[in-house]
Amino acid sequence: MQKKLTWTLLTLLCVSMLAVAASAAPTTELHIAKIASDGVTVINETTVDYRWMEENLPVLGDGVTHYYHQGPVFEGDKWDPLETTNFKDRGAVKGTDIRDLAELVGGAEPGDEIMVRAADGYHVEFTYQNVYEPDSRQGPMGICWYNGAETGAGERQGTGYVPDYYTGMRLVFFADNSTNEEGLHVYGNWDMHETLPESAQHFYDLYPSTGGLTVKWVDEIRVYTDGFTGERGALAGSLNTPEGTTEPAETPLSLVVTLTAALGAAALHARRGA
Missing domain, CATH: 4.10.860 (DNA Excision Repair, Uvrb; Chain A)
Incomplete structure (x- = not known):
């Protein structure tokens, strides 16, 4: 028994x-929706896959240049202004600017917020300024569907297009190399401090970490008119519309x-x- x-x-x-x-x-398509100020009503929506994005919208990245985020720094200054340690290589990625995706459903205006949602419901939100007018040290925010090179250490990501790029589609910040002495394209913790409002910053316990912003398996972009009023960092269900449903991964x-x-x-x- x-x-x-x-x-x-x-x-x-x-x-x-x-x-x-x-x-x-891995996800291979995005549902994009613009939500009214009541936080519920869908004003406009569409669904596109990675092939359509590559063929019809500007491409971020060249598939050769590597882009990095930074994990928590446990010794010394937790913000690590000189970007010296715990880089998270997100690969030699290519992707589509969230701004261009938002424009497919009518775009955003100052005061609006843009949500990036993963297939498991986890989500992060960013202001109009960070998506539409990013500082160069932050760079455009891209939903990445291609990785040209495996990192060789840490998280295994897969190469090629999704789903072979099996941590895609993934949010990556295409930061410049102006704040890194080695000339690397790093969106570091101090960069986050200087470019994102506190509401959008990510912490591992009490330690800042931009690595936590690089959401994997993204399946939805939502533009919230007048800002998102729900619980940040929680799980969010789909919008449950025919256009918003995707085939199970x-x-x-x-x-x-x-x-x-x-x-x-x-x-x-x-x-x-x-």
Whole structure:
């Protein structure tokens, strides 16, 4: 009886993990919507995929130049103004400016905010100024659908177009190299301090980290007229419109193999103990 219960629990665990993985996988299209000041009414919306974006809108990045964010700095000045440590290489990415995407549904005006939402519901919001008039040390904000080079360390990202670029589509800041002594394109923690309002800054516990702004698996851009009034950094559901729904992302093959092996091992264990 106990072994049967163990097998049942393992099965349920694996099924649950597969369900989570279905939303934690590469995205290939974006739903873009402009929301009225009531925070609910959709004024205009459209859906585009990465192929359409590359062919019809200006492209950020060249697929060769690497762009970096910065993780938390635990020793010394946590803001690390000289950008000396814990760089997060987001790859040699190419993508589409959020500004150009917002324009597809009527654009934004001062006082509006633009949300970038991931397939799992996590979201971040930025002001009109940061999207439409970014400081060069911040750079344009791009939704990236191509990575030309694997970083070789840290997070594995995949190369090529999504879904082979399996952390895409991803938000990346295309910062210039004016504040980095090595000439790297880094959107550092002090850059964030100087260019983003406090409401949009990201912290790991009490430590600033621009790495936390690079949302993975982006599937939606929303323009909120007069600003976003919901809970920031929380999970947000889809807008539940026919144009806004996307096909479920495929579960990564490596996870399927791992879970299949786990189920097989559990089955073997159950048989041996029968």
